[in-house]
Amino acid sequence: MLNSGNSTNPMLLHNKLHNNNETTRWLASAATTGGSKGSRRHPGKAILAGGIAGGIEIMITFPTEYVKTQLQLDEKSATPKFKGVTDCIKQTYRGHGFFGFYRGLSSLLYGSIPKASVRFAMFEYLKNQLSDEKGNLSQGGTLLSGLGAGMTEAVLVVCPMETIKVKFIHDQTQPSPRYRGFFHGVRLILREEGFFGVYKGLLPTILKQGTNQMIRFFVFTNLKKWKQGGENTKNIGSFYTFIFGGLAGAASVFGNTPIDVVKTRMQGLESHKYKSSWDCVVQIFKKEGVMAFYKGTIPRLGRVCADVAIVFTIYEKVMQALDYVWKT
Template sequence: MDRSTLNLLAPRQFYVVPAPVDSGRKKTPGKAILAGGISGGIEILITFPTEFVKTQLQLDERAAQPKYKGPIHVVTSTIKERGFFGLYRGLSSLLYGSIPKSAIRFASFEFFKNQIADKDGKLTTLQTLGCGLGAGVTEAIFAVCPMETIKVKFIHDQNQPQPKYRGFAHGVSTIVKTEGFAGIYQGLGPTILKQGSNQAIRFVVYGKITNWMKGGDDSKKLGVLQTLSSGALAGAASVFGNTPIDVVKTRMQGLDRHKYKNAWDCTKQIWKNEGFFAFYKGTTPRLGRVCLDVAIVFTLYERIYDALIAVEGML
């Protein structure tokens, strides 16, 4: 039997993609926590205004009298009423939350990856999907849900005639005092769905694109523009994949959540009262924010982790 025939009969292997970091080595969760936390803090300072605009549009129900005509109107109205820094209302909740969120995301991804990757540190597409899903669920429970609930309440409170939250500490204490600890864990189910699907999509798409750019050579280092573009595309894929979940999550965390029995009832009411396209409200600002978010975080994470390795080697 000739060699070509043997090749045809050989068992096929799954296509393997690298994790969205250098696959040739295992990364330690400890360094991933530090690199992820620093990356998340820098990223949110840059992108928060787009998150503010997205949340305002999602809270502006079509069933009621709309307050805003679109993203630009949100920006101009906010600056006119509260000045430029009005676009940073609710920043404290995301800043305090983004650092642990990114730290938990990358550390948990590296932990799951280290458990199942092959000896070369590679994952199949399905394994990458699973690790991303696990990272998203973990960050949703331990960081994102309370952070997002507080952020949405702060932004929604700004729309009231007499805002009642005087700052982060006062706002959180008021929420806990009036609603209990569960008051900062509203919309947990949709948040888990959102973050799980977010990270599953992002890690897979980022891994696929960077693998293509490397030409299959895991030792090749990508430039800043390459990682930024890969991250932006991964972020865009997650936006179009799960914005409906994000809309339901936002409504369930707002001050008007009492109008809904649960996430499913919220979904039905949006469909009935506002139509299909209401599930994609805020897509434009979210697209801008998430593409920047993912591009910046993945790029910073890669380089901060390498810097930590270099510093460790010098000690």
């Protein structure tokens, strides 16, 4: 007869091994993201990892953002300045050289770090709140977490940052540019338009960022689950993280470029022509047609696919390092 107090009791050994295996699986899951079992993460880690990823990404992809914005500001109703993407690139290089593609970078760089920090921190927070006791997140929960992350970053960071960026890029196309630098430009905008001058186009920005992150996190999470094949703690590696991030970015571009065009027009130097975001939609449709809502799609596609792929990849690597040195 076995002694129930003996440490060699088979039942106790079974329970001990089971608990150890559960602990091992939980620790391994800390290196995964989005909807996996036990994949809850501390928002504080997301702030650091997101900020680092956002800063590196914008330094790489800004030229495509510059070209996209130029094309979206080029109205068909007036005399078009650019014949297309290639012509915009040629004119920019001919007139300002290689670094001409980085005009307005400072406005986006100063904002990209906090933007990515807020985005990932809010996503992780909402994901933790909406997941069940085992850390499982439903499809609806993934959509809501992405939507909430996008809307939060839109209000706190993206709208003022994007408004300043668009004004900077638009200003550089004028015969006599007024802004001598980032801080001079910001002071001028605030003095002439007040604090809410950097919150023009807030509604389309919220719609854009909300749908952006909703689509991106949803697509990325589901592609990752598919690759893991039911092994929720499996590390898919940087290659697949990059590819899935790019596909998630592409999905968001085709899903909300019309919103991006309206947002850009509302934040440009000639935004006074529009009474509201809806009036901007109506005027673009009447004067330029449906296809005007897809201006800048090609450069935006290149920029966003690279953006999301790079950010997700760097975020994963930084988060894994933080999981190793910062136990939460």
